[in-house]
Every structure is written in structure tokens, then in C-alpha cells.
Amino acid sequence: MTTHDTVAALIARSNHLGRDPKNTNYAGGNTSAKGSDTDPVTGESVDLLWVKGSGGDLGTLTESGLAVLRLDRVRALVDVYPGVDREDEMVAAFDYCLHGKGGAAPSIDTAMHGLVDAAHVDHLHPDSGIAIATAADGEELTRTIFGDRVVWVPWRRPGFQLGLDIAAIKAANPQAIGCILGGHGITAWGDSSHEAQANSLEIIQSAEKYLAANSRPQPFGAPLDGYAPLPDDDRRARAAALAPFLRGLASTDKAQVGHYTDDPRVLEFLAAAEHPRLAALGTSCPDHFLRTKVSPLVLDLPATATVDECKSRLSQLHESYRADYQAYYDRHATPDSPAIRGADPAIVLIPGVGMFSYGKDKQTARVAGEFYLNAINVMRGAEGVSRYAPIGESEKFRIEYWALEEAKLARMPEPKPLATRIALVTGAASGIGKAIAARLAAEGACVVIADLDAAKAQAAAAEIGDCDVAVGIAADVTDESAVRAAVDATVLAFGGIDIVVNNAGLSLSKSLLDTTADDWDLQHNVMARGSFLVSQAAARALIDQRLGGDILYISSKNSVFAGPNNIAYSATKADQAHQVRLLAAELGEHGVKVNGINPDGVVRGSGIFAGGWGAQRAAVYGVDEQDLGKFYAQRTLLKREVLPENIANAAFALCSSDFSHTTGLHVPVDAGVAAAFLR
Structure with missing residues (x-):
């Protein structure tokens, strides 16, 4: 088999295994292949190891995600291995085994x-597999399920010694x-790659079949009165009511993005009598608890409790959780341990209601939830045939606060300016709104694009x-x-709201005498009433979240400039401008800043101008519609056309x-219209 064939087979196997969550979790596990290639220096054949690099995901793995090492040098490390107490040093030694540029960073x-x-x-x-691995009698179950085709290896932290152990077991059990x-x-x-894949799937599927055939009927215990899932609409409404408050708790030390799921398996777990005991035991697989922490916070109230009762109790539980986590850190930290995170x-x-998970961005939060769902599946399997017995607390700490894990975190790029912030932008399928949404996202924010046309909003988001x-x-x-539904959708999508x-x-360009009451009402309903409703609904979430925030108008x-044939539009813009001042005065005590932007006519890319407003304004000024942007530019001090990107x-x-200390401000973005200077 050529080098290309070896790598291609490895990538294909990795993708096949990694795409199915039954086989492994996101970014979890690793695969490898050994083969040979020509050393470009000596021209001789050299044995190589291709292995998934640190942090990669099997389901989406490409060749660039592989570390490439000389096999003879990797195996020569056995002779200089200093023992378990210093095995972390071996990760740095892998850098001296790389072939050529080496590809991705080698993992533990x-x-x-x-x-x-x-x-x-x-x-x-x-x-x-983890269900068997975490069962109290896992070794016996392994013999029962697999005979001598699969061998039990007692827990050992990932590292060089574990590699030696498995190599010895493979040699002793041909x-x-x-x-x-x-x-x-x-x-x-x-x-062969085919044989390795088949053997992996045999282990996974044999374990699945055994668990399905031998599990007790209620592995999580009997149903608890009052803990059954709420009806669908009530469940989502309760989740939306709690999401901002929960995000505020989860962001006490550092702002987080959230993810919500009401997966039936989560609801089943929480409706059963044993869920408090099992949740307290925490997860076991290192990939799981690195993302989910040592254990979750579990509300100990039935689903029939009111929202206010839930919030009050969650505040108490959060305080206790923080104290317990600090005690956990203090019990196990050494002078060399990284600082508490x-x-x-x-x-x-x-x-x-379901599960809320948190992380530095939406993907991290979502994956944390997926990993805890993996943990629930593991608990179901282990409890169904035995008793769930994860690794001990001290071992969890050794991995959670591993110097190698800290080094991996230190290699992460600096967060973007708006990382962890969540924005709701109305009228954002085109023009100014779309440009703002794109800019906020480019600066690290999560964005919800709201528009009358759902299909256009979804296309803009994509x-x-x-x-x-x-x-x-x-x-x-x-x-x-x-509007309330839009704010609810935002907090359920990303955990909360910040911007x-x-x-x-x-806009309709008409003179005073031609403007009808319906014209007036339409424009005031969309802009004056609409912005009031959006700000009011969002403010409830912002206040509940206790993280401050920004409201932009x-x-x-035209809110300060008097022009012809524009009575309804200019009047409602003046209404919006004063809302900025009023809300800045009211919401400041909650850390919420309220500011406005005053553009001049933004023609290019504008849905308003394309919808007839451009033709109407061009007629008022006596210019061709296609020249309207140039006309607006020439009446400014800077002689520049204002574009959506300028507003963004x-x-x-x-x-x-x-601008952390700025509120109640209106920023002109009009290239200089002297008549619109603020006074």
C-alpha cells in the first residue's frame, strides 16, 4: 500500500467512525496508521506513524489534522522514559520524533x-463501551461479553504509561x-484499516447488544411524582423564562454562551428517582468531564414549581455549587496546579424542562451538552446491568487541572472583542441590519437575524x-x-441576550396633505412602537441576566433634520431618538447602555430604498433614482456616500x-450634514 493509500484509508476510517455519535463524541478519541515513506534527506525508506493530532475531530478529520512521526524514534522513547511521575515530559519529546514539518501537534x-x-x-x-468501563464489575462484564477477544485494562490516566500497558496486553493476548x-x-x-474498523465496531455493537438484552427495566429508578416533562409549549416557555437568569449565574466568573436541549433522554433521566445520586457522581471519561466539569448543578424542585421558586432555589444551589467546587479544588490542588478556572x-x-450547558462560545456550550448526554447514556447502560462507578474525584482533578491541559488552553487564540456576546438585530435580512449582524458576528458575537420574511432571515444568517x-x-x-417570541428564540438559541x-x-415619502392616517400609523407602528416593544421585551431578559448590555437604535x-415630504417618517425617527435618552436614563442602574446611530440616506443594499422610497425621494429632489446615493453624498461635508458597512x-x-462608559448618545453617520448636527 502506498503512503497516499495508507493515509486515505486512515482518513476514511476516521470519518466513518467519527460521524456516528454511537462510536465516539465530538473531538473525542483518535485513530492511527503505520506505514512507510521515503526520507527526502537519505532517499531511504522510513517507517512512519500517522495519528490524529491534538484537538481534532474524527468525523471531520482531514490529512492536515494528522501528526506525522518517525516510528523508530517514538519507540526509542521507551529507553528514556523516566516513569509515571514524570510521564508528562514525554509529550514534549514527541516533537523530536516528527517527520518533516510533522503536521498537527501530537496528542497525549x-x-x-x-x-x-x-x-x-x-x-x-x-x-x-464506557458503560462497561464504568460499571462496578466492568472487568467481569468484559469477560462475559467478549470472552478473551477483548481484555480489561484498569483505569490509568492517558499518557505514556498507558501506551506501554496496552502494548504489553496486546503482546500477551495475540x-x-x-x-x-x-x-x-x-x-x-x-x-489493515478495514480490520481495525471492523474490530472497533464489533466491540461497540457487542456492548450495545448486551446492554439492550440484559438491562433492568428502570435503570434510573422509578418515576418521581411531579418531575415528569412539562407539555411542549409550557416546557419551552419555562426554559425561555429561566435561560437569562441561569446564564447570569453561569457567568459569575466569566461570561458564557449557553445551549438548551430538551432531549427526551435528558427529561427521562431527570424524571427518575436516582438522578440526584447519579448526577452527583459526575462523568468519568476524561473527554466528558473536561467539558462538563466534575458534576452538574441540579435543581431539586419538581416541574410544578413556579419560575420565581425555581430562581430563588437556583440562587441558593449556585452559591453552594461554587463553595463545593472551591473545596474540591482546595482538596486536590498542589503548589504546581494551575489556578482555579x-x-x-x-x-x-x-x-x-431540560439541560442548559455553557461554554466560551456556542459550539463549546453545545458540545458540553452533547457530552453530558453521552454521560447520561453511559449511566443508563452501567446502572442497567451493574452499578455506575466512575473514576474517583482525585483522578478527575488530575486531568481537569493537568499541566498539559493548561498548556493546550494557553495555545488558544485570544478571543475576539465581542466573544460571548449575543445580539438580536431586527430588520436584518438586508441593508443596514444585515451589515450590522455580519460585523457583530465577525467580531465574535452570536447573532439572531429577525425579519418579517423568515426565509430571507435564514438565508442572511447562513x-x-x-x-x-x-x-x-x-x-x-x-x-x-x-416580539416576545423573538426574544425567547434568542435566549433559547444562545442562552441569553446582550445586544x-x-x-x-x-418609509413613505409624502407631503403633509398626502399622508394618510394609515401611512402615519404604519410607520409609527413599525419604528416607534416596534422599537419600544423590542426594547421592553429585551430589557426584561437583560435585567434578569444581570450582565448589563447594549440597546442600539x-x-x-431626519430625527433632527427637517426635510420636505417626510412628516411621518421623520416624526417616528424623532420618537425613536428620544426613546434612546429615556431608556438610557432608566436602564443605566442595570448596566444597560442605550445609544443611537443617525445615518443619512443609505441607498446601496437598502430594502427601504429598493421598495419605492428611493424613487419617491429621487422625485422630491429631482434626480434619477440611480444617482440618489451620489446626490446625498454631494450635500455632505465629506462628499462621501454612506454605506451599510459604515453604520455597522x-x-x-x-x-x-x-465605549463602556457611553450611554444616551446619538452618533451621526452621515458624512457631515450640518443641518443635522446635534445640539
Whole structure:
């Protein structure tokens, strides 16, 4: 097999295994292949190891995600291995084994892949395998399920010694196709990529079948009175009511983005009598608790409790959680341990409602929730045939506060200016709103694009990024219930809300005598009433969240400038401009800043101008519609046309830390219209 074929087979196997969550979790596990290539220096054949690099994901792995090492040098490390107490030093030694540029950074599991005498090795974290690995009698279950084809390996922290252990077990058990790693996962091997994949799947599927055939009927215990899932609509409403408050708790030490799920498996777990005991035991697989923390915060009230009762109790539980986590850190920290990374929970479980998970961005929060769902599956399997017995607290601490893990975190890029911030932008499927949403997302924010047309909103969101970055929703800002639903959708999508941009608008260019009462009402309903409703609904969440925030109004130079044939539009823009001042005065005590932006006519990309307003204004000024932008530019001091991106720049600046002490301000973005100077 050529080098290309070896790597291609490894990538194909990795993707096949990694795409199915039954086989392994996101970014969990690793695969490898051994082969040979020509050394470009000597021209001689050299044996190589290709192994998934640190932090990569099997399901989406490409060749650039592989570390490439000289196999002879990896195996030569056995002769200089200083022992378990200093095995962390071996990770740095892998850098001296790299072939050529080496590809991705080698992970802690590189030794397992290099030292095991098999051409292809898979290390995976399947729920079924971890269920056996965390069962109190896991070793006996391994013999019962697999006979001598799979060997039990007692818990050992990932590292060089674990690689030596598995290599020895493989050598001593030539009939074996793999092993169960106590408290952790599985490892399988084969002489070909196909054989390794088949052996991995045999272990996973055999464990699945055994658990399905032998599990007791209620592995989580009998149902608890009052803890059954709420009806669908009530459940989502309760989740939306709690989300901002919970995010505030989870962000006590550092701002977090949230994820909510009401997966039936989570609701089933929380409705059963044993969930408090099992949750307190925490997760076991290292990949799990690195993302979910040592244990979740669990609300100990039935689903019938009121929202206010839940909030009161959650505040008490959060205080206790923080104290317990600090005590956990203090029990196990040594002078060399990294500093505590924050004492807030990463997972919050609410009976009848579901699970809220938190992280530095939406993907991290979502993956944390997926990992805890993996843990629930593991608990179900272990409790169904035995008793769930995860690794001990001290071992969890050794991994959570591992110097190697700290080094990995230190390599992460600096967060963008708006990282962890969540924005709702109205009228954002085109023009100014779309440009603002794109700029906020580019600066690290999660954005919700709200527009009358759901399809256009979703298309605009898809241009910005995937659903971990942007989502599109339908919202009629004149409808109070629709506005509340838009804010609810925002807090359920990303955990809370930090930035609100009142941008939705329209305009009709008519003289006083030609403006009808319906014309007046339409424009005031969309802009004056609409921005009031959006600000009011968002303020409730912002206050409940206790993290401050920003409300922006895209007003207009017309809020202070008197022009012809524009009575309804200019009057409602003046209304919006004064809302900025009024809300700045009212919401300041909650740390919420309220500011406005006054653009001149933004023609290019504008839905308003394209919808007839441009033709009407061009007629008023006696110019061709296609020249309207140039006309507006020539009446300014700077002689520059105002574009959507210019408004987006101002919106970003007002939401940035540089303007942390600015509220009640209107920023002109009009290229200089002297008549619209603020006084």
C-alpha cells in the first residue's frame, strides 16, 4: 500500500467512525496508521506513524489534522522514559520524533498508537463501551461479553504509561482485538484499516447488544411524582423564562454562551428517582468531564414549581455549587496546579424542562451538552446491568487541572472583542441590519437575524455562518407576542441576550396633505412602537441576566433634520431618538447602555430604498433614482456616500469595551450634514 493509500484509508476510517455519535463524541478519541515513506534527506525508506493530532475531530478529520512521526524514534522513547511521575515530559519529546514539518501537534495518546504492535489502532469513546468501563464489575462484564477477544485494562490516566500497558496486553493476548479501558473507553487494532474498523465496531455493537438484552427495566429508578416533562409549549416557555437568569449565574466568573436541549433522554433521566445520586457522581471519561466539569448543578424542585421558586432555589444551589467546587479544588490542588478556572457550573439540569450547558462560545456550550448526554447514556447502560462507578474525584482533578491541559488552553487564540456576546438585530435580512449582524458576528458575537420574511432571515444568517454563529427567525415588530417570541428564540438559541439593535423600518415619502392616517400609523407602528416593544421585551431578559448590555437604535439624521415630504417618517425617527435618552436614563442602574446611530440616506443594499422610497425621494429632489446615493453624498461635508458597512462600524464601536462608559448618545453617520448636527 502506498503512503497516499495508507493515509486515505486512515482518513476514511476516521470519518466513518467519527460521524456516528454511537462510536465516539465530538473531538473525542483518535485513530492511527503505520506505514512507510521515503526520507527526502537519505532517499531511504522510513517507517512512519500517522495519528490524529491534538484537538481534532474524527468525523471531520482531514490529512492536515494528522501528526506525522518517525516510528523508530517514538519507540526509542521507551529507553528514556523516566516513569509515571514524570510521564508528562514525554509529550514534549514527541516533537523530536516528527517527520518533516510533522503536521498537527501530537496528542497525549500518541504513545498508545506508536507502541502497540499493530498497523492500525483506534481509541474511541462509545457510550456502550464506557458503560462497561464504568460499571462496578466492568472487568467481569468484559469477560462475559467478549470472552478473551477483548481484555480489561484498569483505569490509568492517558499518557505514556498507558501506551506501554496496552502494548504489553496486546503482546500477551495475540487473540485479542482490543481492550476496555476502565473508566475511560475502548481501544481496538487491526492489521489493515478495514480490520481495525471492523474490530472497533464489533466491540461497540457487542456492548450495545448486551446492554439492550440484559438491562433492568428502570435503570434510573422509578418515576418521581411531579418531575415528569412539562407539555411542549409550557416546557419551552419555562426554559425561555429561566435561560437569562441561569446564564447570569453561569457567568459569575466569566461570561458564557449557553445551549438548551430538551432531549427526551435528558427529561427521562431527570424524571427518575436516582438522578440526584447519579448526577452527583459526575462523568468519568476524561473527554466528558473536561467539558462538563466534575458534576452538574441540579435543581431539586419538581416541574410544578413556579419560575420565581425555581430562581430563588437556583440562587441558593449556585452559591453552594461554587463553595463545593472551591473545596474540591482546595482538596486536590498542589503548589504546581494551575489556578482555579472558575467555580460556576458548565451543566445545569432542570427537571421537567431540560439541560442548559455553557461554554466560551456556542459550539463549546453545545458540545458540553452533547457530552453530558453521552454521560447520561453511559449511566443508563452501567446502572442497567451493574452499578455506575466512575473514576474517583482525585483522578478527575488530575486531568481537569493537568499541566498539559493548561498548556493546550494557553495555545488558544485570544478571543475576539465581542466573544460571548449575543445580539438580536431586527430588520436584518438586508441593508443596514444585515451589515450590522455580519460585523457583530465577525467580531465574535452570536447573532439572531429577525425579519418579517423568515426565509430571507435564514438565508442572511447562513451567509454569516452556521447555527453556532447565526440563526434567522421571523418577527413582526408591531406584534407584541411576536416580539416576545423573538426574544425567547434568542435566549433559547444562545442562552441569553446582550445586544439589541432596533433597525426594522420602512418609509413613505409624502407631503403633509398626502399622508394618510394609515401611512402615519404604519410607520409609527413599525419604528416607534416596534422599537419600544423590542426594547421592553429585551430589557426584561437583560435585567434578569444581570450582565448589563447594549440597546442600539438605528434612528436617522431626519430625527433632527427637517426635510420636505417626510412628516411621518421623520416624526417616528424623532420618537425613536428620544426613546434612546429615556431608556438610557432608566436602564443605566442595570448596566444597560442605550445609544443611537443617525445615518443619512443609505441607498446601496437598502430594502427601504429598493421598495419605492428611493424613487419617491429621487422625485422630491429631482434626480434619477440611480444617482440618489451620489446626490446625498454631494450635500455632505465629506462628499462621501454612506454605506451599510459604515453604520455597522458605528454599531460595533458602541458595543465594544472602548465605549463602556457611553450611554444616551446619538452618533451621526452621515458624512457631515450640518443641518443635522446635534445640539
